[in-house]
Amino acid sequence: MTRTQLIGLLSAILLFVAIYVVFSFAEIEMTMLEVQKIFYFHISSAFTLFLAFGVTFISSILYLIKRRDKHDTIALVSTEIGIVFGVVVFTTGPIWARYAWNTWWNWEPRLTSALILWLTYIGYLILRSALAEEKKRVYSAVLGIIGFLNVPIVYFSVELWQGGLHPDTSTKMNLPSTMQIAWLISWLALTLLYLFLLMFRYRTEQIKLELETIQHQQMN
Amino acid sequence: MLLQASQITKRFGHRMVLNALDLSLQPGEVVTIFGPNGAGKTTLIQILSTLLKPTSGTLQIGGINALEEALRVRPSLGLIVHEPLAYLELSPYENLKLFGRLYGLNGLEQRIADLLDEVQLTPYAHEPVRIFSRGMIQRFMIAKALIHDPALLLFDEPFSGLDLAAKQLVLKRIDHERARGKGIILTTHNTELGYHVGSRFHFLLNGQIETVAEKEDIGLETLSREYEERLKG
Amino acid sequence: MEAFRQIGWLIHKDLALQFRTKDMLALIIVFSVLVVLIFCFAFGPIFPEQLEERGKLAASVLWGTFLFAGIIALNRSFDIERMNGALHGLRLTGVDASYLYLSKVVSIFLFLMLLEVVVTPITLQFLDVLTVLPVALQAQLPWLLLKLIGVIAIGTLGFCAVGVVVSGISTNTPGKESLLSVILLPLTFPVVMAGAKCTVSLLTTGGLGGNFWISVLVVYSLVFLASSYLLFEFVVEG
Incomplete structure (x- = not known):
């Protein structure tokens, strides 16, 4: 079994475990009842979104220094996966917010920062599709770096912008133990899922590039 | 050795435009490279001027590694291409x-x-x-x-789109600079003018360069004939 | 120092080109005033009575307008370099790409400042902000305006710091104006947040109310000036 398949299997198992733990094992929260459970997946997806774009950031730097194509491929693939996790974040988030605070969107700092980052990296993909082959990798690497440098500034700005209007969402430390376990397992499951998707998609992209090279060699 | 290009290869995506080219130039030489459109002449000139990086290969200008130290090398170059820059x-x-x-x-x-x-x-x-x-812009260029x-001049198609007077000016200029000990590389598909002004001739066909001859060793008619045959084959 | 002289000449060239086509400055000023008018017609004819609300409206209109005008200016500046291969002419002189970056930031900054100095008082007048100011502030009006222009200046500097490098990577694409907007706008959100907050604070209290927001603007400018200075070499040379 390859490493990718192993990680894939592990993440699949953990996902099932997470679903069980979240829905059967974790306690039901008092105010929001069952709907609260979406929060485990929401917060884990948000984490993987930041993780994915962080990987893009590091890979972009590595590409500019070393100019090895594999770094560019990792940056591209991680961005794509990050954007997909973003879709999860921005569907689960509003659903949770609707039942927690009676509004679909509430400008919570982490959510808002995630949104801005998500939009930046959608721009990354649009840029790549608009650029010719020659400059594509270098220019998207530049954007991959600049986009991520914005994150701490954006995060700090949005927090300041809110001025502490919101109930603090980081109450994880006060959670009963069943909920802490659910939180931990779903976080682990989604992180492994990200890793699996990254490795799998990376390999697919590599094969695609190799195939193109062979096709072109045959044409010549 | 004013310019030494070795195994220059350029790929755009999967398209191979230049394939393991070698080229050298001494001061006082005028190298004319003949080739049809699409042969890679413009790409070659761009690479020799350090404005474009090759996929692989080495380039030395005035003994300096032009790929690593492009900024140092550029003040020794003069470039004339289609755009005024x-x-x-x-x-x-x-x-x-x-x-x-x-x-x-x-x-x-x-x-x-x-x-x-x-x-x-x-x-x-x-x-x-x-x-x-157009002629005035050429003179400005x-x-x-x-x-x-x-010390090194690079011309990409210096005669195209010019009237007779402007062509004469370019020819005179190339001669003048050669006499002053500059090295010149030019690309063209005009065999007559390219022969007249050059001291060594190459063909650039399908991304590969061939050394044809020194001026002493070949006449205009022979050169034109060979060029036409290559274009057909 | 050689570097300063080269950067100086590049700035001189940019300014000469920007003002040579006289209609460019006029066009951007008219464009900005039109955008301001759009907001006025959407919100008016009676604007919010309360000073803070009026101030927020003014801040939104100012910063939104300057962002859009800034994008036009950036596009235009890089169009000039792209046409006729002028940028390659610059590269051939062996000038450092980072000097090209700094000169672009300075010249576009100066151009936008000129625009902003003209449009800001016009906007404040259209929105009738000046009459709702507390009496104490009305007395120090010139000083207040100066501080406001100062805040706008730092915001503009941050905008240019990011804008020049993003413009560099998007200028060689089809649909470059829209692409520039899509990539650049998310990156400028901190400038809008911080700039607007500072503007409201100035208009309501005459001061910045603590240094948080102005620090955001300053940090933003420094972070992106430094990183773009280093990254611009890759934009020019590939």
């Missing part, structure tokens, strides 16, 4: 002043005046280049390429 909203004087300052030249005013005089643009020294005819007295 200048600001058409500004006058020749303003353009030459700007580039002269960036090159860090002394006695700039005099240099500009002399150059504009040589290319017969003095009456238009303060008009925006935008209003010039020559002045701009020579303002910093480069």
Whole structure:
């Protein structure tokens, strides 16, 4: 079994475990009842979104220094996966917010920062599709770096912008133990899922590039 | 050795445009590279001028590694291509002043005046280049390429789109610079003019370069005949 | 120092080109005033009575307008370099790409400042902000305006710091104006947040109310000036 398949299997198992733990094992929260459970997946997806774009950031730097194509491929693939996790974040988030605070969107700092980052990296993909082959990798690497440098500034700005209007969402430390376990397992499951998707998609992209090279060699 | 290019390969995506080219140039030589459109002439000139990086290969200009130290090497180059590489909203004087300052030249005013005089643009020294005819723009390009007295000149299709007078000016200029000990590489598909001005000839076909002959060893008719045969085959 | 002289000449060239086509400055000023008018017609004719609300409206209109105008200016500046291969002419002189970056930031900054100095008082007048100011502030009006322009200046500097490098990577694409907007706008959100907050604070209290927001603007400018200075070499040379 390859490493990718192993990680894939592990993440699949953990996902099932997470679903069980979240829905059967974790306690039901008092105010929001069952709907609260979406929060485990929401917060884990948000984490993987930041993780994915962080990987893009590091890979972009590595590409500019070393100019090895594999770094560019990792940056591209991680961005794509990050954007997909973003879709999860921005569907689960509003659903949770609707039942927690009676509004679909509430400008919570982490959510808002995630949104801005998500939009930046959608721009990354649009840029790549608009650029010719020659400059594509270098220019998207530049954007991959600049986009991520914005994150701490954006995060700090949005927090300041809110001025502490919101109930603090980081109450994880006060959670009963069943909920802490659910939180931990779903976080682990989604992180492994990200890793699996990254490795799998990376390999697919590599094969695609190799195939193109062979096709072109045959044409010549 | 003024320029030494070795195993220059250039791929755009999957398309191979230049395939393991070797080329060398000594001071006082004029190398003419003949090739049809699409053969890779423009790409080759761009790489030799360090404006474009090759996929692989080495390039030495004046003994310096031009790929690693492009900024150091560029002041020794003069480039003339289809585009003016200048600001058409500004006058020749303003353009030459700007580039002269960036090159860090002394006695700039005099240099500009002399150059504009040589290319017969003095009456238009303060008009925006935008209003010039093609021939006048070509003359301006020559002045701009020579303002910093480069040791190596690169011309991409210097004769295309020019009237007879402008062609004569270019020919004279190339001769003049060669006599001053500069090295010149030019690409063209005009066999007659390319033969006349060159001292060594190459063909660039399908991304590969072939050394044909030195001028002493081949006549214009033979060269033209061989070139046409290559184009067919 | 050689570097300063080269950067100086590049700035001189940019300014000469920007003002040579006289209609460019006029066009951007008219464009900005039109955008301001759009907001006025959407919100008016009676604007919010309360000073803070009026101030927020003014801040939104100012910062939104300057962002859009800034994008036009950036596009225009890089169009000039792209046409006729002028940028390659600059590269051939062996000038450092980072100097090209700094000169672009300075020249576009100066151009936008000129625009902003003209449009800001016009906007404040259209929105009738000046009459709702507390009497104490009305007395120090010139000083207040100066501080406001100062805040706008730092915001503009941050905008240019990011804008020049993003413009560099998007200028060679089809649909470059829209692409520039899509990539650049998310990156400028901190400038809008911080700039607007500072503006409201100035208009309501005459001071910045603590240094948080102005620090955001300053940090933003420093972070992006430094990183773009280093990254611009890759934009120019590939």
